Amino acid sequence: MSTLALINNKGGVGKTTTAVHLADGLARTGARVLLVDLDAQASASLALGVEREDLEPSIATALYDDQPIGTVTREAPGADVDLVPGSESLKSADIRLAQEYGRERLLQRLLEPAAERYDHVILDCPPSLSLLPINSIVAADWFLVPVEPHYLSLEGVGSLLDTVEDVRTGIGEAADLLGLVVTRADFRAKATQQVIDLLREEHGEAVFDTVIRGNVRLSEATSFGVSVFEHAPQSTGADGYRSLTDEVLERLSAR
Amino acid sequence: MSTLALINNKGGVGKTTTAVHLADGLARTGARVLLVDLDAQASASLALGVEREDLEPSIATALYDDQPIGTVTREAPGADVDLVPGSESLKSADIRLAQEYGRERLLQRLLEPAAERYDHVILDCPPSLSLLPINSIVAADWFLVPVEPHYLSLEGVGSLLDTVEDVRTGIGEAADLLGLVVTRADFRAKATQQVIDLLREEHGEAVFDTVIRGNVRLSEATSFGVSVFEHAPQSTGADGYRSLTDEVLERLSAR
Numbered sequence: 001m002s003t004l005a006l007i008n009n010k011g012g013v014g015k016t017t018t019a020v021h022l023a024d025g026l027a028r029t030g031a032r033v034l035l036v037d038l039d040a041q042a043s044a045s046l047a048l049g050v051e052r053e054d055l056e057p058s059i060a061t062a063l064y065d066d067q068p069i070g071t072v073t074r075e076a077p078g079a080d081v082d083l084v085p086g087s088e089s090l091k092s093a094d095i096r097l098a099q100e101y102g103r104e105r106l107l108q109r110l111l112e113p114a115a116e117r118y119d120h121v122i123l124d125c126p127p128s129l130s131l132l133p134i135n136s137i138v139a140a141d142w143f144l145v146p147v148e149p150h151y152l153s154l155e156g157v158g159s160l161l162d163t164v165e166d167v168r169t170g171i172g173e174a175a176d177l178l179g180l181v182v183t184r185a186d187f188r189a190k191a192t193q194q195v196i197d198l199l200r201e202e203h204g205e206a207v208f209d210t211v212i213r214g215n216v217r218l219s220e221a222t223s224f225g226v227s228v229f230e231h232a233p234q235s236t237g238a239d240g241y242r243s244l245t246d247e248v249l250e251r252l253s254a255r
Numbered sequence: 256m257s258t259l260a261l262i263n264n265k266g267g268v269g270k271t272t273t274a275v276h277l278a279d280g281l282a283r284t285g286a287r288v289l290l291v292d293l294d295a296q297a298s299a300s301l302a303l304g305v306e307r308e309d310l311e312p313s314i315a316t317a318l319y320d321d322q323p324i325g326t327v328t329r330e331a332p333g334a335d336v337d338l339v340p341g342s343e344s345l346k347s348a349d350i351r352l353a354q355e356y357g358r359e360r361l362l363q364r365l366l367e368p369a370a371e372r373y374d375h376v377i378l379d380c381p382p383s384l385s386l387l388p389i390n391s392i393v394a395a396d397w398f399l400v401p402v403e404p405h406y407l408s409l410e411g412v413g414s415l416l417d418t419v420e421d422v423r424t425g426i427g428e429a430a431d432l433l434g435l436v437v438t439r440a441d442f443r444a445k446a447t448q449q450v451i452d453l454l455r456e457e458h459g460e461a462v463f464d465t466v467i468r469g470n471v472r473l474s475e476a477t478s479f480g481v482s483v484f485e486h487a488p489q490s491t492g493a494d495g496y497r498s499l500t501d502e503v504l505e506r507l508s509a510r
């Protein structure tokens with residue numbers, strides 16, 4: 001089993017879109033996949049067809065009330081993926097979990113039973129480096145960093161990778177970088193290729209070959225509660241995420 | 256004096272871009288403006304020309320070490336605006352400030368001396384509803400919600416407005432909504448107008464007339480550490496934010 005976390009404290013870079021499409025992409029190769037939504041916005045849950053008023057029980061129930069992960073797992077309505085939804089009760093996670101012993105390992109312990117049932121577990125995280133993303137970094141084998149090819153997004157990648165190393169030193173273990181994924185790329189903008197080149201110069205092989213272009217079909221699919229593979233299978237968004245799924249599988253089997 | 260906070264826990268919707276351009280837009284009308292960067296990513300500080308290694312002393316110094324706001328205020332390199340930078344040390348704000356008495360009013364107390372010196376104070380917040388955005392909601396007179404016209408962004412607006420009312424009930428005061436600002440609008444996508452119509456249907460007059468279109472000049476300007484008024488004054492991005500600045504001034508004088 002492999003556990004993959006989507007990490008970037010920069011907001012709106014495509015963490016959820018990538019989490020949902022890797023989950024469905026991997027499921028379409030026949031793998032058994034669990035998607036865990038650790039964001040209070042519950043974007044990944046909504047994107048896979050859960051209604052806002054049906055989000056509970058969520059991952060918060062398992063984290064706060066020590067319930068086994070199986071009691072909060074359900075089939076995602078919009079894809080052949082199992083889902084543990086996020087919910088608004090995650091808003092107070094930092095304050096509620098701050099005093100717990102081993103507060104950075106809560107998710108790792110919770111996910112242990114998942115090892116036998118699933119081939120891949122995908123963790124979608126909120127745009128921060130607070131306790132839930134830190135828990136994901138500790139629980140995951142690998143992490144992926146979606147990066148929008150704008151200068152602002154580029155600036156923060158280095159310090160994000162440093163934070164993961166701080167977690168490794170402080171807690172004793174942390175996920176390894178599977179790669180940086182360029183997302184929402186708009187090649188009409190001159191800066192896009194420049195930023196991608198800078199990223200490849202600085203991070204080399206760590207940057208996935210696949211570049212996910214801006215494609216309205218991706219945000220449209222979300223509004224229908226299905227993946228783009230279902231909503232617009234011939235679109236550049238579907239091509240991009242099929243290619244990324246293949247590359248992720250290649251990198252996982254090579255390690 | 257008016258204090259305006261940019262609030263939205265959805266990431267990447269244009270909070271920082273709007274904060275920076277309202278600050279500079281208001282300064283260009285002759286007003287004295289202070290921009291406070293409450294995000295550990297320090298996007299607003301970087302967008303106005305501060306180098307990443309020069310971010311300290313930041314707002315964190317004032318919040319953690321009880322320093323007066325003046326000691327951490329500087330002139331922004333890229334605009335005629337005073338700036339209190341953000342910095343990575345804000346990452347641990349929730350845990351460090353959780354035990355303080357009146358932890359939701361720390362920023363309000365800190366900004367009191369600013370009332371005589373400035374006409375407007377702009378607060379840029381991280382993409383969360385953790386302690387720093389809550390402090391901003393308590394400290395500000397008004398808040399603006401940038402919304403990207405995608406279904407996912409739309410979903411969360413209602414619950415965000417509910418959270419502000421919870422703050423008002425729990426703490427005893429909170430900012431009033433100045434308006435919802437549609438940002439990063441791409442009219443090539445048919446869903447864009449649909450989502451804007453839904454937003455106006457649901458929130459009526461609260462939605463600003465000005466719609467900020469997607470315009471690469473905006474992210475380019477950020478990479479040069481200046482506003483779009485400086486980098487590309489004839490661009491649709493500059494037009495959009497000039498019009499928004501006017502509308503904000505109208506709404507402030509009408510209240």
Ligand SMILES: Nc1ncnc2c1ncn2[C@@H]1O[C@H](COP(=O)(O)OP(=O)(O)OP(=O)(O)O)[C@@H](O)[C@H]1O
Binds near residue numbers: 013017125218403
């Ligand atoms: N390649 C793409 N093309 C077009 N739109 C995209 C693409 N990727 C993501 N989006 C849209 O951009 C917005 C931000 O994407 P998403 O929500 O996946 O980012 P995120 O990093 O998870 O955001 P947050 O930081 O709030 O968790 C969404 O409305 C989404 O539909």
Ligand SMILES: Nc1ncnc2c1ncn2[C@@H]1O[C@H](COP(=O)(O)OP(=O)(O)OP(=O)(O)O)[C@@H](O)[C@H]1O
Binds near residue numbers: 012127270273439477
């Ligand atoms: N109108 C626009 N047109 C084009 N690009 C834009 C526009 N507004 C913002 N951007 C770009 O989109 C990205 C996200 O914008 P910004 O950083 O302002 O959002 P944010 O809500 O502050 O993000 P975060 O949630 O990380 O704080 C940035 O790279 C920015 O340059």
Ligand SMILES: [Mg+2]
Binds near residue numbers: 015016017125
């Ligand atoms: Mg997300």
Ligand SMILES: [Mg+2]
Binds near residue numbers: 272294299380381
């Ligand atoms: Mg920002």
